[in-house]
Amino acid sequence: MLDRFEITRRKLIMTLAAVLVSTGAMWSAWPAQAQDDPLPSWNNGAVKQAILSFVAATSQEGSPDFVPPADRIAAFDQDGTLWVEHPMYSQVIFCLDRVPTLVASKPELKEVEPFKTVLTGDREAIAKLPMADLEKLLEATLTGMTVDDFKAEVQKWLATAKDSRWKRPYTELTYQPMQEVLSYMRTNGYKTYIVTGGGQDFVRVYSEATYGIPPEQVVGTAGGTKFGYDKDGRPILTKEPKLLLNDNDAGKPEGIHLMIGRRPVVAVGNSTGDRQMLEYTTAGEGPRLGMLLLHDDAEREYAYGPAQGLPATKVGTFTQGLYDEATINRWLVISMKKDWKRIFAKGTAN
Amino acid sequence: MLDRFEITRRKLIMTLAAVLVSTGAMWSAWPAQAQDDPLPSWNNGAVKQAILSFVAATSQEGSPDFVPPADRIAAFDQDGTLWVEHPMYSQVIFCLDRVPTLVASKPELKEVEPFKTVLTGDREAIAKLPMADLEKLLEATLTGMTVDDFKAEVQKWLATAKDSRWKRPYTELTYQPMQEVLSYMRTNGYKTYIVTGGGQDFVRVYSEATYGIPPEQVVGTAGGTKFGYDKDGRPILTKEPKLLLNDNDAGKPEGIHLMIGRRPVVAVGNSTGDRQMLEYTTAGEGPRLGMLLLHDDAEREYAYGPAQGLPATKVGTFTQGLYDEATINRWLVISMKKDWKRIFAKGTAN
Numbered sequence: 001m002l003d004r005f006e007i008t009r010r011k012l013i014m015t016l017a018a019v020l021v022s023t024g025a026m027w028s029a030w031p032a033q034a035q036d037d038p039l040p041s042w043n044n045g046a047v048k049q050a051i052l053s054f055v056a057a058t059s060q061e062g063s064p065d066f067v068p069p070a071d072r073i074a075a076f077d078q079d080g081t082l083w084v085e086h087p088m089y090s091q092v093i094f095c096l097d098r099v100p101t102l103v104a105s106k107p108e109l110k111e112v113e114p115f116k117t118v119l120t121g122d123r124e125a126i127a128k129l130p131m132a133d134l135e136k137l138l139e140a141t142l143t144g145m146t147v148d149d150f151k152a153e154v155q156k157w158l159a160t161a162k163d164s165r166w167k168r169p170y171t172e173l174t175y176q177p178m179q180e181v182l183s184y185m186r187t188n189g190y191k192t193y194i195v196t197g198g199g200q201d202f203v204r205v206y207s208e209a210t211y212g213i214p215p216e217q218v219v220g221t222a223g224g225t226k227f228g229y230d231k232d233g234r235p236i237l238t239k240e241p242k243l244l245l246n247d248n249d250a251g252k253p254e255g256i257h258l259m260i261g262r263r264p265v266v267a268v269g270n271s272t273g274d275r276q277m278l279e280y281t282t283a284g285e286g287p288r289l290g291m292l293l294l295h296d297d298a299e300r301e302y303a304y305g306p307a308q309g310l311p312a313t314k315v316g317t318f319t320q321g322l323y324d325e326a327t328i329n330r331w332l333v334i335s336m337k338k339d340w341k342r343i344f345a346k347g348t349a350n
Numbered sequence: 351m352l353d354r355f356e357i358t359r360r361k362l363i364m365t366l367a368a369v370l371v372s373t374g375a376m377w378s379a380w381p382a383q384a385q386d387d388p389l390p391s392w393n394n395g396a397v398k399q400a401i402l403s404f405v406a407a408t409s410q411e412g413s414p415d416f417v418p419p420a421d422r423i424a425a426f427d428q429d430g431t432l433w434v435e436h437p438m439y440s441q442v443i444f445c446l447d448r449v450p451t452l453v454a455s456k457p458e459l460k461e462v463e464p465f466k467t468v469l470t471g472d473r474e475a476i477a478k479l480p481m482a483d484l485e486k487l488l489e490a491t492l493t494g495m496t497v498d499d500f501k502a503e504v505q506k507w508l509a510t511a512k513d514s515r516w517k518r519p520y521t522e523l524t525y526q527p528m529q530e531v532l533s534y535m536r537t538n539g540y541k542t543y544i545v546t547g548g549g550q551d552f553v554r555v556y557s558e559a560t561y562g563i564p565p566e567q568v569v570g571t572a573g574g575t576k577f578g579y580d581k582d583g584r585p586i587l588t589k590e591p592k593l594l595l596n597d598n599d600a601g602k603p604e605g606i607h608l609m610i611g612r613r614p615v616v617a618v619g620n621s622t623g624d625r626q627m628l629e630y631t632t633a634g635e636g637p638r639l640g641m642l643l644l645h646d647d648a649e650r651e652y653a654y655g656p657a658q659g660l661p662a663t664k665v666g667t668f669t670q671g672l673y674d675e676a677t678i679n680r681w682l683v684i685s686m687k688k689d690w691k692r693i694f695a696k697g698t699a700n
Contacts, residue, residue, distance in 0.1 A: 070564060147607055191566075204611045214420060215611035216541075216566075225607050227600035227626055235630045237607050244594050244608065250577035257497055257575050257587050258594065259609060261554045261565035276577055280585045 038184040040341075041177040047291075047332050047339045051181060054289045058265065059188040065287040067265055069189045074266035075219075075256060075277060076182065078196035078203060080316040081270045081293055082211060083174040084163065086302040088315060090170045091198050094157050096126065098141040109140075142199060143241040147225060150239055154205040166344075171210045176345045178293075181268075182211060190266070195256060196220040197248040197273055201239070219259040221247045252277035270295065271316040278331055290331035294318060297337040388534040390691070391527040397641075397682050397689045401531060404639045408615065409538040415637040417615055419539045424616035425569075425606060425627060426532065428546035428553060430666040431620045431643055432561060433524040434513065436652040438665060440520045441548050444507050446476065448491040459490075492549060493589040497575060500589055504555040516694075521560045526695045528643075531618075532561060540616070545606060546570045547598040547623055551589070569609040571597040602627035620645065621666040625675070632679055640681035644668060647687040 057065040079085035114133035200220030224242035267281035270293040304313035307323035392398040407415040429435035464483035550570030574592035617631035620643040654663035657673035
């Protein structure tokens with residue numbers, strides 16, 4: 001909670017920010033690591049300026065673009081927007097890592113595809129598995145257990161698994177500049193949501209500790225559960241192989257309607273899977289903000305598109321068509337290379 | 351937000367309440383309409399005392415039963431728990447009332463069942479329509495339009511429709527004692543949710559104005575939507591006749607997991623449709639509160655069971671089996687007749 005003094009102080013800062021923007025003051029005039037800069041990991045430039053002025057304009061009472069607190073909903077994609085998604089989505093690594101344990105309890109799977117290939121550890125062969133096999137893998141590793149057991153399995157994995165490039169836990173590979181945006185928005189009365197193609201139950205395990213986003217503010221790909229009783233008569237919920245929401249592409253606005261029931265004011269993504277979410281969000285009346293993160297920094301993270309001539313990818317595809325749509329709709333395109341002073345939180349190599 | 355003085359004052363009151371409870375002080379000693387009584391529409395008695403002491407015990411820091419704020423989730427059924435459900439659920443009346451408009455736009459339905467019977471206005475004949483016909487009616491009146499158009503239709507209906515017995519808008523027929531519980535829980539850091547068998551999109555239209563519960567905290571029976579574009583190329587979401595969640599019986603804990611992702615600490619209902627929600631909620635570790643409202647007041651509202659020899663009903667059935675389960679599990683059974691000083695908000699006849 002903010003005390004009266006803190007609120008007054010913030011209002012003054014916001015007013016100053018708005019004045020700087022309206023007078024076209026150069027952002028280089030803003031002290032690079034000023035104590036009061038809410039986005040210190042962002043380079044001063046048009047994108048940082050636009051974020052600051054949008055949040056100020058929508059949260060200051062009396063502003064013509066003021067948005068009532070209850071309507072201040074901001075939706076963030078996760079993979080490739082809040083944390084690293086290359087070379088492969090972390091949840092897929094989790095599923096692959098689960099296979100040895102799964103086969104230990106069901107030895108008959110050892111000689112059956114896709115488990116046989118996964119057990120070889122040959123990532124190239126695994127990457128070539130047909131979609132039907134991948135679905136079998138997801139079903140076997142993400143369903144059939146109680147929701148409590150699943151949560152415990154994810155927690156255990158997160159505590160030990162490490163990214164192959166940075167040798168750090170996955171939850172440490174969140175983007176510091178985005179963490180600052182989440183935090184800055186919440187300070188200004190925004191309710192921040194994750195709207196992810198990833199599994200809702202998976203992301204909810206760490207969302208609060210990692211992003212400050214509680215489980216009920218995570219919308220993701222969701223399967224059904226089945227209520228029943230364990231052998232001692234205690235009520236349990238078991239994860240079923242029944243897809244309720246595929247929270248990608250058109251599924252994102254559909255998921256937002258199902259789980260939130262309000263159109264967001266802000267939507268942030270990084271791939272074609274976020275297109276409809278940004279379209280739906282920014283088509284609403286009043287001030288709206290759409291943002292897309294372009295991974296154009298092979299040195300500090302990864303570079304992929306194929307927009308703007310970047311290498312093509314199947315994981316987090318950002319097409320030139322999406323880039324052009326962003327220009328037409330005045331969505332901000334964040335250049336990881338130019339707009340971000342650092343990628344990860346302090347204490348990490350980048 | 352509460353200032354420091356207000357927090358201190360409340361802490362004192364809660365401490366006093368806890369002391370009164372622990373010393374077995376008679377609740378008749380509590381001034382009937384005391385300025386500080388958060389539940390003035392409740393008669394002093396075991397149920398009121400249990401609610402007060404549970405909320406105090408779970409929200410006071412240092413209490414052995416303290417529950418961290420983030421986990422303070424309270425789930426309330428709506429029909430028959432927060433507002434009147436007899437003689438028929440309000441949403442069903444909405445669907446029936448929509449039929450003339452629907453037939454005007456699609457005259458071919460005029461001679462087709464169930465629309466033909468509904469148009470006669472003969473409530474007895476309508477009540478006898480087979481389930482398949484009722485489903486056709488719900489599909490025709492609740493799907494096919496955009497989510498924005500549906501919201502506008504519900505708003506329009508709520509503004510004019512009146513309950514046949516009290517001649518008042520439905521949203522004025524919420525139970526004042528329950529409104530006080532909602533409010534009291536929120537004051538003590540609880541996040542209040544509606545978990546209803548009613549349509550999620552229907553209840554979300556009025557939940558914030560009527561109960562102070564925002565749309566994102568309404569879990570209800572939910573259908574799918576389809577993302578698309580209108581003739582001007584604007585993104586729209588259209589309500590589809592595809593059931594995603596039947597939020598009744600086992601569907602309630604399943605819906606809670608889907609939409610909230612945490613097990614509630616408190617669950618309140620009034621019928622067998624709430625049984626699994628109460629089981630799931632109260633089976634969690636630590637302090638839990640389950641409550642069931644028994645409609646035993648034909649004079650001021652309605653009397654139905656068949657528990658405790660009350661007349662049987664198909665709308666909001668409360669079986670003796672559920673009553674016995676409540677006793678075993680120490681769920682509180684609220685007697686509308688004995689525990690409630692008044693039924694509706696001040697200014698109404700009751």
